[in-house]
Amino acid sequence: MAPRVRFAPSPTGRLHVGNVRTALFAYLAARAAGGTFVLRIEDTDRRRYDPDALADIYDNLTWLGLRWDEGPGAGGPHAPYIQSERVAGHRAVAERLVASGHAYRCYCDAARLERVRATHNGYDRRCRNLTPEQRSRHEEGGAAPVIRFRVPLEGSTRYDDLLLGSIERRNSDINPDPVLLKSDGFPTYHLAAIADDHDMAISHVLRAQEWVSSAPLHLLIFAACGWQPPRYAHLPAVNGPDGKKLGKRHGATAVHEFRRRGILPEALVNYLALLGWSAGDDREFFSLAELERCFGIDRLGRAGAVFDHQKLEWFNGHYIRGLPPARLAVALRPYLRDAGIDVAEGAAETALAELLRERISVLDEAPARAAFLGPDRDLPAAELVPRRLTAAAAATILQQASPLLEHLPSGDGEHALEDRLRELARAQGVKFGDLMMTIRMATTGSKVSPPLFGSLRVLGEQRLHARLARALHTLQAAAEEA
C-alpha cells in the first residue's frame, strides 16, 4: 500500500532547519514510494500559539518546494488538518479511555506536581486509584481535572523502529501516567498525535529523535485504543558546532533567515538532504526531483549531525553559478537596491549578474562585490598608486589609457582592447598587471573588482571617464609634489 507520511509542526516559532529537514525526509519518503504527504498543524498549545509562525510554516515549505497533498489549503479526505479544530474527537477518545479503564482523571494542581517532581521521577500517580467518593469530593471542589494515561506497571513495550531497529522499554521506565487531556480541554501531543495519525491513516511517522523515549508510550496508547500503530523512524538530531541540539544560540537557524540572506531553496534542500542521508555513492548534487526518485529511509544515518554553514554556502555558490544570468539578475535586485546600488533593469543588470555569479556564494554578498557601482568619490593618491608604481607612472598610464577606453567593446572586441593595453604597458615598461591595477584603482576605487572590462561597461562610459579624469588630476598633483 502506498504510504501516507505526515509532517506535523507546531506553530510556536519560525520553521527551523532541524524541523525542515524532518519535513524534507517525510516528504521524500512519501514521494519516493508514490505515497501521500500530509501536513498537519499541531496547535494544541494555546499559550505558545503564534499566527506568524503558522504563516511561516506554509510560506517556507512552499518556498522549498515541499508541496503537501493533504493539509491546510490543500484539503483532503481527513480534514480538518488543524489540530485545534479536532479537539472534540480528541476529547471523545480520552473519555473512551477513561471508560475502558486505560485512563483516569487527575486532580493534582501545579504546585503539588512541582513538589512531587522534585522527589519523584515524574508524577507519583496519586490519583490513579481514587475511590468514587474521593473523586466526587474533588469534583465538588471545582478543580478542573486532567486525564492521564494509565501506564502499565508491569511488562515492557517493544517495537521495531525503521531506523533504530528494535526498541524495548520496561513499562515501569515509561513516563508515569502522562497527561492526555489538559485541564483546558485541549489534548497533549501524546493524545492528539496518536488520534490524528490514526484518523488520517498515517502509515509512516518520521520524527525527531527526541521522541524515541516516548515511542513506547505511544504504542501503548494505540493498543489501548485498539488501533494499529504506524511505523516509526526516529531521525537523529541536527546539532550546532558545540554538538548540542541546534537552537537560538547557534546563529541563524530559521529557514526565513537563510532565505533572507540569499540562500537558494535548491541549495538548502540539497544540503539538508545530505545531512543524515546519502545515496550510498559519492554524489553531492541532488535536485528535489532526483531526491524524490532515489530517497530511501534505509539510507538514513543514525548519528546526530552538525550543521555546517560553510558547506551550505558552498552548495549555494554552486547553484548560484548554475543560474542563468538573467534570472540571477532578478534575484539580485532587492539586495542591490537595498544597498543603494542602482543598475538599470535588462542588459546592464544581466551583465552585472554575470560578473558576480562566480564571486558570491550567498546573494547578500552581492552589494560588497558591486561596491564599485556606488557613488563616485575622491580617492587619495595612496589609493590610486599600485605598490610597484609611482604616482607619476600611474598618471602617465591613465593619461595614455583613457583614449583607448573611449569606447568599451564587448565580446571579441575585448581582446583587441587588451592587446592595445598590453602594448601600452610594454611601451611604458610596466607589467600588464600593474597597468590594469592602475586603471582598476582609479575606476573602481579598489584593488579588488570583478573583471575590469565588464565592470567598466556596467559602470558606463560617462562615469568611467569622470572617474579617470578625477584620478588623473589627483595623481598629477601628487606627482608634482613628489
Added chain:
RNA sequence: GUCUCCUUCGUCUAGCGGUUAGGACACCGGGUUUUCAUCCCGGCAACAGGGGUUCGACUCCCCUAGGAGAUGCCA
C-alpha cells in the same frame, strides 16, 4: 539520578569480514589568470578505548568512556 539512543578525517559522509579506509566542505600548497573569484591539480587529516568471535575485524558480540535526548497540564 533514572531511562533511551548515538560514536569513521575539524565537519558531512561511503564502507554492510579481506580496501593503500573512498568522496565532499574547510584548511594548506601549486596551476590558469588583469586583481578577486571560478576552475583544475596536489597535500594534510579518521575507524573513541578495552575485551571477545573469527584464519582475518571499521564492519558481529560484550564492557568502559564520551556525547546527545527524555524525564512538563511544550511539542
